[in-house]
Each structure stands twice: as structure tokens, then as C-alpha cells.
Amino acid sequence: MSQRTKIKALLESEQTGIDVTVKGWVRAFRQNRFIALNDGSTNNNIQIVVDFENTDPALLKRITFGAAISVSGELIPSLGQGQKFEVIAKEIEILGDCDPEEFPLQPKRQTLEFLREKAHLRFRTNTFGAIFRVRNSLAFAVHLFFQERGFVYLHTPIITASDAEGAGETFHVTNFDLANPPKTENGEIDFKEDFFGKATNLTVSGQLEGELGAMALSDIYTFGPTFRAENSNTTRHLAEFWMIEPEVAFNNLDDNMDLAEDMLKYVIKYALDKNAEDIEFLTQRLLEEEKQKPQQERSEMSLLEKLQFCLDNDFERLTYTEAIEILKESTPNKKKKFQYPVEGWGTDLQSEHERYLVEKHFKKPVILTDYPKEIKAFYMRQNDDGQTVRAMDILFPGIGEIVGGSQREERLEKLEQRMDEMGIPKDELWWYLDTRRFGACPHAGFGLGFERLVLFVTGMGNIRDVIPFPRYPKNAEF
RNA sequence: UCCUGAGUAGCUCAGCCGGUUAGAGCAUCUGACUGUUAAUCAGAGGGUCGCUGGUUCGAGCCCAGCCUCAGGAGCCA
Numbered sequence: 381m382s383q384r385t386k387i388k389a390l391l392e393s394e395q396t397g398i399d400v401t402v403k404g405w406v407r408a409f410r411q412n413r414f415i416a417l418n419d420g421s422t423n424n425n426i427q428i429v430v431d432f433e434n435t436d437p438a439l440l441k442r443i444t445f446g447a448a449i450s451v452s453g454e455l456i457p458s459l460g461q462g463q464k465f466e467v468i469a470k471e472i473e474i475l476g477d478c479d480p481e482e483f484p485l486q487p488k489r490q491t492l493e494f495l496r497e498k499a500h501l502r503f504r505t506n507t508f509g510a511i512f513r514v515r516n517s518l519a520f521a522v523h524l525f526f527q528e529r530g531f532v533y534l535h536t537p538i539i540t541a542s543d544a545e546g547a548g549e550t551f552h553v554t555n556f557d558l559a560n561p562p563k564t565e566n567g568e569i570d571f572k573e574d575f576f577g578k579a580t581n582l583t584v585s586g587q588l589e590g591e592l593g594a595m596a597l598s599d600i601y602t603f604g605p606t607f608r609a610e611n612s613n614t615t616r617h618l619a620e621f622w623m624i625e626p627e628v629a630f631n632n633l634d635d636n637m638d639l640a641e642d643m644l645k646y647v648i649k650y651a652l653d654k655n656a657e658d659i660e661f662l663t664q665r666l667l668e669e670e671k672q673k674p675q676q677e678r679s680e681m682s683l684l685e686k687l688q689f690c691l692d693n694d695f696e697r698l699t700y701t702e703a704i705e706i707l708k709e710s711t712p713n714k715k716k717k718f719q720y721p722v723e724g725w726g727t728d729l730q731s732e733h734e735r736y737l738v739e740k741h742f743k744k745p746v747i748l749t750d751y752p753k754e755i756k757a758f759y760m761r762q763n764d765d766g767q768t769v770r771a772m773d774i775l776f777p778g779i780g781e782i783v784g785g786s787q788r789e790e791r792l793e794k795l796e797q798r799m800d801e802m803g804i805p806k807d808e809l810w811w812y813l814d815t816r817r818f819g820a821c822p823h824a825g826f827g828l829g830f831e832r833l834v835l836f837v838t839g840m841g842n843i844r845d846v847i848p849f850p851r852y853p854k855n856a857e858f
Numbered sequence: 859u860c861c862u863g864a865g866u867a868g869c870u871c872a873g874c875c876g877g878u879u880a881g882a883g884c885a886u887c888u889g890a891c892u893g894u895u896a897a898u899c900a901g902a903g904g905g906u907c908g909c910u911g912g913u914u915c916g917a918g919c920c921c922a923g924c925c926u927c928a929g930g931a932g933c934c935a
Contacts, residue, residue: 410894425895432892445885460893486869486885488896493927494869549933585935610933611859623935719931731931784935829935842928853859854926 384450388421391465396456402426402467403450403475405504408487409443415469417451420503423510423661427458427466439472445487446478446504492845499849499858507665510658511846514651515834519603521650522624522830525643526601531626534593534600536586541578542808549609550581551619582607586625587825588759588812591788594627594823595815601626603830611853615842616780618831620851627825633761633770633787636824637747640774640783641695644745644833648687651837659684659837666839679778683839686777695745695774701725703748706741707733728755731780738775746775758802760786761822762794772826779836785826792816 384403404419404426415428428451432440443449453469460466484498485505495502502508523533539553555575556562562573571579586602593600606623626639652659663683670678681689698706707713707722707729720730729748738746750768753760760769774783789795795816799806806813834846844850849858 408895408897410897411892413892414894414897416895427895429893458893460895462895480886481868484868488869488884490869497927606935608934612933613859613928614931614933615929617934621935779935781935827935832935 386421387417387419387424387426390426390455390467391422391424393455393465396465398455399452399470400455400467401450401452402428404448406443406445406447406449406478408445412440415443415449415451417449418504418509420509423506423513423658427460427463428453428469428472429459429466430469430472435472439474442474442477443472444478444480444483446480446483446485447474448476448478449473450475492842496844496850503848506661508845510655510661511834511838511840512848513658514655514662514838515846517651517654518647518834518837519622519830521647521654522601522603522643524650525646526599526626529599531599531601532593532597534586534590534597534602535604536583536589536593536602536625538583538605539576539580540583540589541576541580542588550584551607551609553580553582584608585623585827587627587827588809590625590627590825591823592811592815594629594825595819595821598629599626600628613853615844616832616835618843618847618850618852621843621847622830624828624830625825627823629821629823631787631824632822633749633772633824636785636787636826637695637697637749637772640772640785640826640828641747643828644774644783645691647833648837649691652687652691659687662838662840686839687837690745693744695747696742697747697749699750700729700748700752700768701750703729703733703737706737710736710741712736726752726754734775734780739777743777745777748773748775753798756786758798758804759788759795761789762798770824776832776836779832781829782832782836783826783828785824787822787824790816790820790822792820 384401387402387404390400390402402417402419404417406415407418407425408414408416410416412432413430415430416425417428418425430440430443450473451467451469452471453467455465455467458464458466485501490505492507495505495508503512526533553576554561556569556573562570564570571577574580583606585606586604590600590602602623602625604622605620607620608617609619610617612619626643628635628639631639666679666683679686704722704725710722712718713722718730718732718736720732722733737748738744749770749772750763751771751773752767753762753769756769756771760771762769769789770787772783772785773781776782789798792813795813796806798804799809831843831846834840835843838846840846844852
């Protein structure tokens, strides 16, 4: 057989009457005559027309939903309605049988919950094919964006000894026999005996190491797996997720916000251009899904419109303090519709408050800045008011926080004072503090949750559906 | 972790007030048909009612505990 042509290329073919070879998985076999074949290069199938009267019935029987086959034949303009081209099969080879009695997937709509349990096979559905092609484009676009701007892709460690970052519960990394770890004289586990000679864990953030790189390379970004051992059971959290963390020397918070907004728009634009068909499919999928919902719960904009709107409009920028004022004066607050009424300044915003600001009040992405220092991390730059820090959170409709970042505290004295106040052990972070001793400069960065971005662009509702094999409490299957 | 809801055929779901042999659609299999597009028509097979214990003459249904899933909350990206 000749070299195979991918289905995406076939469907974009300029000429017909040529002999081609296609390989893929059977999506449907109708009337013993029409095979819908898909190879993952596009959501569209190529129709294969089988001369069933002159084909071995034993072979025909093996063309079942899910089977892998190779087909050689002539590409012609389709005789039927509904597709541009079709392949008149001259030779069909079964590469891999697929017993319909055993195969869990069925040629019909299946629930996302069911497919989540069959994550090893769900790539073969239209929805997940589209999701993972979009995910791929977004990941590539992230690199394109930063590389075009001269950023250095920095690989920060996945195993660290630092548990002082305050970014959540960590997964321990150890070589010990858990039933019988070495103990010290006072009965505590003796990590000096462990592989690294100290207690280690999986990283919860590459930021602190990223800052070290930025203090020489100026502009860096990380893009790697991140681990949180939080017992989070939500549609927005994973125990293992991918995070993008740029860190830029000499940037202030405004530069930081510009960078984040430019980046988000760049990668969304890239996916819209590159995956127009997939996003159109996902848009239709969402419309279908929302038909089940009552009118008032449906979104005002389709997925496609929402993404375009995001590109066409500036993100709304305001301070935490301004947000609190808006929330205090808001109708739901006055009518006591909020579960957590907005009264004073200083407490963290609840999900319902963020959602109100983004989805009801501004109706577009919102960047909140200058949060009270008490509710933010130790490394954020303190404002002159003594109350707030130069933090920023980007809130997206339906997702909530997609980016969290800040200008960093570069003044050693201020940083140490804050670490003391918050009980962060300075001796463990001696290397971090060194950057403030030797050529410190203003700098800023942020963390972007990659899966939350994919969630937004695909219009999916659960973060477990936008990563191939999700890890979450009580689940590490596959 | 907390709150709410769910778990019945391969999938999606119905199952009355606790009552005798647990149903439907789709899928699958068999046959018919053959330019179909979620093909159509006829027939057939298919069940540890999440698990454990309890109440009862009798439990898919009531009670308790546990497991899993979904949505929301918290934590955050």
C-alpha cells in the first residue's frame, strides 16, 4: 500500500480522481456500504464507499465501530449529499478488530461522566478529539508567544525541598519503606537517611526558582506540571495540573497585567485561527447541552462569540477596594441574595462575588489588583498604604481565577519583615533572599492555570475533561 | 473536608403506598433492505437493583454505615 494521507489533508484536497490510502478508526458503517473513517487529524470523517457485492462478507463483518482499518481507493467528488469527497474502496485491510460486544464506546451521545471512566478511549469521540487538538494548539501558542518576545523557557525542578511557599498541601517524595522508616533518637522520621537527605515534595509552584532565573535572564517562563495535595473536589481543581509562570525583571504590576492580557488574547486568537472547526464543533456541543437548561441559566453568548468578545475588549482593571465598593452597592448584596454578605474591607472575595463582578456587572474578564496583604502571599510587593500589596488576579466568566500574579517584593528589609509576620522560615529560603541581597530589582510575574485556560476556550464545564488523564482525590487511574 | 443530589441491562433512564415473573429507548446479535448521514424494518439475547448490615411474613423501594459519581462551597491556578 502507498503512503497514507491524513484525512484532514484529503478533505482539503484540490484534485480528485487520484488514488489514495487512508488509515483510521471506523466511526460508522451504514448499509454495509458507507464507512465514516476518522484518524484524529480533524473532527471530520472521510466517507469510504464499499462495493459490498464484490467484497468478502467475512471482511465486511469485521468493519465494526471502533475497528482500525486501512483503505486504498480513488478519491472522487461525493455522489451523495453531506460531504464533498468520498473514497471508492479498492482494497480494505483490517488493521485491528474491534468487538462491538466488548467495546465500551457506542456510536451515540454518551455522558461526559461515563467517558471520564473510559479516559483511555475517550480520545476517539468527537468532543475529546476537538478538546485535545485545541489543548495542543494552546500549549504551542504559549511557547510561540513567549519565544517571539525573547523569553527563556526555564525548567524549574519538579522535586523540591521547599515547603515554605505557602501554596498549598504538598505530595511527599520519599524512598523510605513506609512501614519502617528510619527514626531519630527522639522517634521522629529521620529524613537525613532519605534519598535527598532531607524531606522533599512535588512542586506546588516554580515561581521562586523562576525568580532566580529572571534575575539574570530578565524574561523567563516555566510551563510544567504542578502538584497540589489539596482535597479539592471541584470542576476547577486538579491534583496534577500544568502551570505557566512567566517572571520578568524590571516589570511593575501594570507591565505584568499587560503581559498577561496580551498572552491570553494571543493564545485564544491562535486557537481560533488554527482550530476553527473544532471550536465550531464545541460551540454547537455547548448549544445542544444548554438546550437542556432553563432559559435563564443559558449563556447569553455562544462559545465562539464569547471568545471573540474576549479578544475584542480590554479586560476591566480595578482595585480590590473598588470591587468591594461595587459589591457593597450591588443589588444582590442589598437584597441579601449573597450567601456571604459584603460588609467590610479586608476579607477575601467569595466565588459568588467574583462571579457577580465578572458575569453580571462588567460582563467581561476582570483584573483585580491591590488586595489586602493579609490574604496574599509573603512575596508580594507592599504598597505605601501599609495595607495592600501589588497583587493581581484575572477572573474569567465561568472559570473564576485563571491567573494569579504580583509585583514581587524586591526590598530585603520589607520582605524579611513580612516573612517574620507570616511565619515563613527565612533560613530555608536563604537562596531566595540572596536575590534581594545581590542586585535586586523590581520584577513581576504570574501563574496561569493551563487547564483553566483550556476549559475557557473549549467551553467545557469540568476541568477533568480537558486533561487526558486527570488526577484528583481518590483517582489516579490510567 | 462540608452541603445537596445520584448509583436499576453495555449506555441513558422509568419503576406507584414495601407485595408475587424488575421495564423502555438506544446499543449488541440474527434476518431483511441497500446512495446512507444518529440509516430503516422485523425478531432475539441481556440484571449480584453500588457494597455491608438491619427492620419486615416480604426490600430496587424503609433505616444505618461505607464506597463511588455529579453539582455547589472552601483551598487555589
